[in-house]
Amino acid sequence: MRVRDLKPIGVIVVILAFLPAIVRFNNYYVLLLTWILYYSTLVSAWNIIGGFAGQLDLAAASYIGLGAYTMGTLMIRYGLTPWIGIPAGGLVAVAFAVLVGYPTFRFGLREAWYALATISSVVVLQKLFLVWESVGGPEERYLPPYYGSIYYLRFRGYTPYYYILLATLALTLILNVKIRRSKMGYYLLAIKENEEAAEILGVDVRKYKLKALMTYAFVTGCIGGIFALISGYLHPHHFGTWTSLQVAILGIVGGAGAGAIFSLPVTTFIIYSISEVLRSTLGGWIPGIHLIFYGVILMVVVLLKPEGLAETYSEFYGRIKGALTKKAGGMV
Amino acid sequence: MARGELLLEVKGVTKRFGGIVALDNVDVEVHEGEILGMIGPNGAGKTTLFNVVTGYYAPDSGRVIFQGKDITGRPPHEIAKLGISRTFQIVKPFLGLTVEDAVRVGAYNRLTDEAEVERRVNEILEFIGLDKLRDRLCRDLNIVQIKQTALARALATGPKLLLLDEAAAGLNPGEVDELINLLRRVNKEMGVTLWVVEHVMRFVMGLSERIVVLHYGEKIAEGTPEEVAHDPKVIEAYLGAEVAI
Numbered sequence: 001m002r003v004r005d006l007k008p009i010g011v012i013v014v015i016l017a018f019l020p021a022i023v024r025f026n027n028y029y030v031l032l033l034t035w036i037l038y039y040s041t042l043v044s045a046w047n048i049i050g051g052f053a054g055q056l057d058l059a060a061a062s063y064i065g066l067g068a069y070t071m072g073t074l075m076i077r078y079g080l081t082p083w084i085g086i087p088a089g090g091l092v093a094v095a096f097a098v099l100v101g102y103p104t105f106r107f108g109l110r111e112a113w114y115a116l117a118t119i120s121s122v123v124v125l126q127k128l129f130l131v132w133e134s135v136g137g138p139e140e141r142y143l144p145p146y147y148g149s150i151y152y153l154r155f156r157g158y159t160p161y162y163y164i165l166l167a168t169l170a171l172t173l174i175l176n177v178k179i180r181r182s183k184m185g186y187y188l189l190a191i192k193e194n195e196e197a198a199e200i201l202g203v204d205v206r207k208y209k210l211k212a213l214m215t216y217a218f219v220t221g222c223i224g225g226i227f228a229l230i231s232g233y234l235h236p237h238h239f240g241t242w243t244s245l246q247v248a249i250l251g252i253v254g255g256a257g258a259g260a261i262f263s264l265p266v267t268t269f270i271i272y273s274i275s276e277v278l279r280s281t282l283g284g285w286i287p288g289i290h291l292i293f294y295g296v297i298l299m300v301v302v303l304l305k306p307e308g309l310a311e312t313y314s315e316f317y318g319r320i321k322g323a324l325t326k327k328a329g330g331m332v
Numbered sequence: 333m334a335r336g337e338l339l340l341e342v343k344g345v346t347k348r349f350g351g352i353v354a355l356d357n358v359d360v361e362v363h364e365g366e367i368l369g370m371i372g373p374n375g376a377g378k379t380t381l382f383n384v385v386t387g388y389y390a391p392d393s394g395r396v397i398f399q400g401k402d403i404t405g406r407p408p409h410e411i412a413k414l415g416i417s418r419t420f421q422i423v424k425p426f427l428g429l430t431v432e433d434a435v436r437v438g439a440y441n442r443l444t445d446e447a448e449v450e451r452r453v454n455e456i457l458e459f460i461g462l463d464k465l466r467d468r469l470c471r472d473l474n475i476v477q478i479k480q481t482a483l484a485r486a487l488a489t490g491p492k493l494l495l496l497d498e499a500a501a502g503l504n505p506g507e508v509d510e511l512i513n514l515l516r517r518v519n520k521e522m523g524v525t526l527w528v529v530e531h532v533m534r535f536v537m538g539l540s541e542r543i544v545v546l547h548y549g550e551k552i553a554e555g556t557p558e559e560v561a562h563d564p565k566v567i568e569a570y571l572g573a574e575v576a577i
Binding site: 202 | 464
């Protein structure tokens with residue numbers, strides 16, 4: 001990993017760190033920003049399986065839910081700190097990922113079939129937790145209120161969670177860069193391009209797909225634990241297919257892949273903000289109409305930029321940089 | 333291992349697809365350091381045999397022995413680790429990767445140290461003559477360059493045996509000559525044993541020291557290019573039985 005690869009992460013993190021101050025720590029706006037950051041982090045984690053390895057994974061909500069229930073149950077039942085509960089949730093998500101991923105990769109499920117297999121895992125888990133009364137059940141299970149405790153990571157406002165997610169986003173982006181520049185990254189890209197060709201170059205396709213899936217599941221499971229802290233309760237609807245779809249849609253629109261590491265959080269930020277503005281302005285007019293506009297925006301982006309927005313940013317960045325150096329050169 | 337020693341042995345390999353016998357009790361021996369050609373009309377089973385040797389198909393019966401080790405039915409990535417690589421008749425390029433990155437995927441087969449990987453990639457790119465195109469995406473290459481990249485990434489794995497499936501298809505005569513020269517250098521300078529399947533006779537006759545002929549899944553002849561070209565069975569297979577009668 002080279003220092004110059006990490007510079008953009010630094011820039012993104014510094015800009016995001018100032019946003020709560022810009023909205024003067026208004027709790028509503030900070031919550032909004034927190035959700036945007038939540039999705040940015042999820043999409044960045046998804047890039048490892050969806051962007052590098054090219055697998056259309058729709059199981060994000062499975063890992064989120066498992067992470068949330070693991071962290072939450074350990075806290076409610078045993079008073080365990082989320083500092084342990086969150087990574088424990090990540091590990092449970094990894095175990096589940098292996099359970100689903102091993103057979104799907106073993107039998108070569110790809111593309112639409114892989115997508116269906118993974119999204120059905122979300123539905124199965126939701127029903128399972130609905131009937132599993134001792135852990136889940138149809139009623140909300142509230143986390144104990146220990147407010148203001150760093151040990152329990154429970155806070156009344158949303159600002160601390162915003163910064164927890166920001167740190168998670170930074171780590172997820174560093175992980176992306178690290179994988180991209182390693183043997184695993186090159187292998188995953190080769191798998192995405194052509195599995196058969198990759199195999200005879202020495203790539204153990206199943207092993208590396210599973211490695212990518214496990215990495216992504218761990219990060220997503222951890223984010224699930226943080227999600228439960230923010231929402232403050234556990235409920236089977238945390239296994240939501242909409243979340244899974246949202247993550248994949250934002251990933252695809254952002255141009256998931258090797259060149260999209262920084263495009264993904266930026267795209268998520270823009271698209272999710274637009275969706276929230278539409279919801280707050282139009283939602284009161286006709287319920288649900290904001291989703292229609294949201295859908296139209298996504299369609300336009302996909303029609304104009306079927307390869308995603310990643311290249312658009314780098315072109316834009318290149319043009320700005322070109323203009324700046326030209327100007328600087330002229331002055332000398 | 334000295335030149336001429338047995339490197340790969342295909343023993344009595346049979347492969348059926350439903351009722352069709354694609355390979356019928358085929359025996360082939362490949363010796364260290366040689367260039368072996370394989371010809372045969374369309375559907376003779378040449379690609380199927382390559383797929384059996386490289387682990388894409390498991391044979392219904394028979395063995396594949398590489399350097400004295402039974403590799404029958406092992407998956408392709410393990411076979412690559414043991415030292416066999418190949419190119420494909422229908423090229424399978426990594427369209428979204430740069431030439432350099434495609435070659436790098438192959439280089440990780442034997443190397444773990446990043447500096448060594450880098451060195452190997454540079455070596456191969458220079459050897460094949462792709463160093464000027466290293467940052468070009470594979471999707472922006474022409475067919476000759478795509479085939480060169482396929483050869484480069486296979487060589488980057490550090491193979492002892494390289495299987496080339498119709499490497500000369502679609503090339504003009506000048507390009508075929510260049511490829512022959514390049515493959516001779518791969519054979520001599522890198523010490524890679526070659527087994528080539530080809531329809532372009534000028535290529536296979538000019539390059540190979542020994543040729544195996546397949547017809548309807550059976551090996552019908554074997555020998556020097558000279559011997560094979562005059563073998564009545566081979567003439568019959570290529571021209572059709574009616575002509576011979």
